[in-house]
Amino acid sequence: MTWYDSFLQQLVDGLVLGSFYALVALGYTMVFGVIKLLNFAHGDLYMTGAFVGFGGLSLVSGFLGAGWLGIFVAMLLAMLAVGCLGVVIERVAYHPMLGAPRLSILITALAVSLVLQNAALALTGGQYTAFRTELGFGGFNLGNLFLSYNQIVLVATAGVLMIGLELFVSKTLYGRAMRAVSIDKDMCRMMGINVSAVIAVTFFIGSGLAAAAGTMAGAYYGSIWYFMGFLIGLKAFTAAVIGGIGSIPGAMLGGLILGLLESFGTHIPFIGSEWKDVFTFSILILVLVFKPTGLLGKSEVERM
Amino acid sequence: MGNFLKWVASAALVNVAIGPLALAQDDPITLGVQVPTTGSEATYGKDMFNAISLAADEINADGGLLGGRQIELVSGDSACDPQQSVNAASRLASLEVVGVVGGYCSGATQPTLKVYGDANIPFVIVAANSTQLIPANPGNAVMINSTGNDQAKTALDFFEGEEIEKLAIVNQGDAYSQDLANLTRDAWSEAGHTVSAFEYVNKGEQDFSALVNKIRSSGADAVFWTAYYADGGLLIRQLRQRGFQGLIAVGDGSNSPKLFDIAGQAAEGVFAFSNPTADFLPAAQQFISDYNAQFDNSPGPYAPLAYDGLQLMAWAIDKAGTTDGDAIISALNSADGQEWLAGPVAFTPEHTLSRSNFVVLEGQDGNWTRYEP
Numbered sequence: 223m224t225w226y227d228s229f230l231q232q233l234v235d236g237l238v239l240g241s242f243y244a245l246v247a248l249g250y251t252m253v254f255g256v257i258k259l260l261n262f263a264h265g266d267l268y269m270t271g272a273f274v275g276f277g278g279l280s281l282v283s284g285f286l287g288a289g290w291l292g293i294f295v296a297m298l299l300a301m302l303a304v305g306c307l308g309v310v311i312e313r314v315a316y317h318p319m320l321g322a323p324r325l326s327i328l329i330t331a332l333a334v335s336l337v338l339q340n341a342a343l344a345l346t347g348g349q350y351t352a353f354r355t356e357l358g359f360g361g362f363n364l365g366n367l368f369l370s371y372n373q374i375v376l377v378a379t380a381g382v383l384m385i386g387l388e389l390f391v392s393k394t395l396y397g398r399a400m401r402a403v404s405i406d407k408d409m410c411r412m413m414g415i416n417v418s419a420v421i422a423v424t425f426f427i428g429s430g431l432a433a434a435a436g437t438m439a440g441a442y443y444g445s446i447w448y449f450m451g452f453l454i455g456l457k458a459f460t461a462a463v464i465g466g467i468g469s470i471p472g473a474m475l476g477g478l479i480l481g482l483l484e485s486f487g488t489h490i491p492f493i494g495s496e497w498k499d500v501f502t503f504s505i506l507i508l509v510l511v512f513k514p515t516g517l518l519g520k521s522e523v524e525r526m
Numbered sequence: 527m528g529n530f531l532k533w534v535a536s537a538a539l540v541n542v543a544i545g546p547l548a549l550a551q552d553d554p555i556t557l558g559v560q561v562p563t564t565g566s567e568a569t570y571g572k573d574m575f576n577a578i579s580l581a582a583d584e585i586n587a588d589g590g591l592l593g594g595r596q597i598e599l600v601s602g603d604s605a606c607d608p609q610q611s612v613n614a615a616s617r618l619a620s621l622e623v624v625g626v627v628g629g630y631c632s633g634a635t636q637p638t639l640k641v642y643g644d645a646n647i648p649f650v651i652v653a654a655n656s657t658q659l660i661p662a663n664p665g666n667a668v669m670i671n672s673t674g675n676d677q678a679k680t681a682l683d684f685f686e687g688e689e690i691e692k693l694a695i696v697n698q699g700d701a702y703s704q705d706l707a708n709l710t711r712d713a714w715s716e717a718g719h720t721v722s723a724f725e726y727v728n729k730g731e732q733d734f735s736a737l738v739n740k741i742r743s744s745g746a747d748a749v750f751w752t753a754y755y756a757d758g759g760l761l762i763r764q765l766r767q768r769g770f771q772g773l774i775a776v777g778d779g780s781n782s783p784k785l786f787d788i789a790g791q792a793a794e795g796v797f798a799f800s801n802p803t804a805d806f807l808p809a810a811q812q813f814i815s816d817y818n819a820q821f822d823n824s825p826g827p828y829a830p831l832a833y834d835g836l837q838l839m840a841w842a843i844d845k846a847g848t849t850d851g852d853a854i855i856s857a858l859n860s861a862d863g864q865e866w867l868a869g870p871v872a873f874t875p876e877h878t879l880s881r882s883n884f885v886v887l888e889g890q891d892g893n894w895t896r897y898e899p
Contacts, residue, residue: 228743235735348564350756352787359767443732444763445788453730488736496726
């Protein structure tokens with residue numbers, strides 16, 4: 223392999239990894255947009271989504287098979303179920319706290335994260351669950367570049383979800399309300415917008431996207447466990463910050479950039495892959511120091 | 527009146543507390559079992575606990591130890607995590623257990639050595655086998671599994687036998703896998719071969735695509751994964767998914783049947799180094815059927831060693847004739863070829879097993895089979 227082939231391969235791999243980060247980062251950024259909360263339970267919704275998707279797949283694989291069709295149906299089920307879970311979490315844990323100091327609600331989010339994680343630990347006994355599918359290892363070579371069909375379906379699905387979200391936010395009434403709420407809640411209330419319904423919709427969509435990413439990751443990588451949301455939660459948070467937290471296109475861009483950074487970070491000459499995360503999280507620090515609003519974020523007076 | 531009631535209550539409590547002391551001689555002998563029963567290595571941990579309790583049941587049915595005292599097991603969940611394991615060890619030490627059997631993840635076992643050492647509790651380490659445990663051992667622990675040194679030697683012989691020239695070694699940065707990776711790297715380059723990549727992955731990471739590319743572009747003929755099965759399964763899957771054609775071998779932390787669950791098809795033809803598992807031990811046939819009957823499952827790779835660990839501890843307590851820590855420790859170190867399931871047990875002056883017990887396995891049809899080149 224020449225350096226050029228290797229470069230292209232990194233690019234493709236970075237895009238695949240980046241689409242997972244982007245899907246999860248969207249939830250972070252949307253929730254932050256409407257209630258200014260860093261929802262640390264978001265990574266665990268991704269994990270919950272993977273488990274619900276796994277359950278859904280075992281339900282539907284009998285008549286739809288465990289190929290992409292079955293996985294899609296399972297993914298939709300997971301998005302629906304985890305979306306509702308997200309709304310319940312918001313109603314039970316965050317809604318009563320909206321008037322409380324910011325730190326209290328942040329700590330509540332950490333508690334929700336621990337509740338989800340430990341519930342999954344108790345239910346699964348801490349074991350890895352094999353996510354069995356009928357996806358083959360097929361793919362094709364473009365020169366020396368290897369693209370697997372799974373990667374293509376994955377990136378395409380993530381792309382469709384993100385375009386759908388963008389259309390929803392920019393074209394629909396609820397989308398417009400969502401943007402308005404993120405700018406000024408009180409003014410929205412005065413204009414007759416049902417702010418609390420908008421917040422619920424935001425949680426539903428954000429959690430649903432995390433569940434979609436979780437199910438796809440389970441199917442693609444082949445195993446799920448209760449702690450799988452931790453690292454990706456941190457990284458999606460990083461992606462959201464790089465892109466500018468609160469900004470939806472920013473989260474997508476940040477996710478892709480982070481995926482590419484990680485992919486190339488492994489190949490920095492003379493230092494090994496053990497430095498990959500050091501590299502990645504250094505970027506987070508640098509962004510926070512030099513451009514705290516992120517690449518696409520707008521400057522705001524009030525920050526966490 | 528209130529005071530009087532309190533006095534009656536506490537007097538009753540004291541009675542309850544003193545009561546059993548009169549029967550001290552027939553008290554059970556409490557042994558701690560330190561294995562991970564939650565977390566990523568829970569499969570192995572529960573399996574080891576089962577094997578240990580099977581051994582304890584057999585001894586109890588035969589009349590127990592020291593003239594009729596029954597063995598009672600207390601579990602300490604190490605979770606394969608250094609912090610949790612120290613908590614578990616401190617708990618076992620505060621319960622004043624007579625001895626501890628277990629120790630699976632080397633990284634989580636190492637810090638417990640000091641805890642047990644300070645409390646002078648004899649410790650039979652049944653699975654953990656990093657060489658870093660050797661200098662950390664205050665003298666109260668014995669290791670009945672061959673160490674990383676022996677496994678690196680077995681790996682060297684195997685890869686040379688398969689005519690590998692460029693080897694990629696991947697570990698997970700914990701004491702056990704890093705130790706095995708370093709030892710293999712040193713042995714491999716000393717023998718005049720090339721280590722084409724020496725890499726590391728984060729525990730819990732799912733995407734290894736960048737790493738796989740790096741391995742492929744390094745031109746490696748073989749990949750040696752030195753860490754555990756959960757992430758190993760993912761790595762193997764992604765290596766094959768991305769068209770890596772070379773040989774893949776995994777260390778003894780990965781030779782679980784669960785590797786086939788996670789890696790699927792990709793695990794076919796993968797080689798594993800293993801401490802002799804029950805299937806390959808002639809003496810263990812009865813053990814396999816007992817284990818099956820009781821737990822409705824076949825014993826995993828460390829079950830025979832775990833079983834032997836408890837038997838060895840029991841033998842040492844009987845030989846010492848007392849529950850005194852020092853006496854049991856010196857009895858343990860004087861083991862000279864006592865044999866249960868996994869072959870004779872005797873120790874070097876460094877408290878490690880005096881022989882290598884590694885075999886090479888190959889993945890075939892979703893099972894491990896003994897590989898004879």
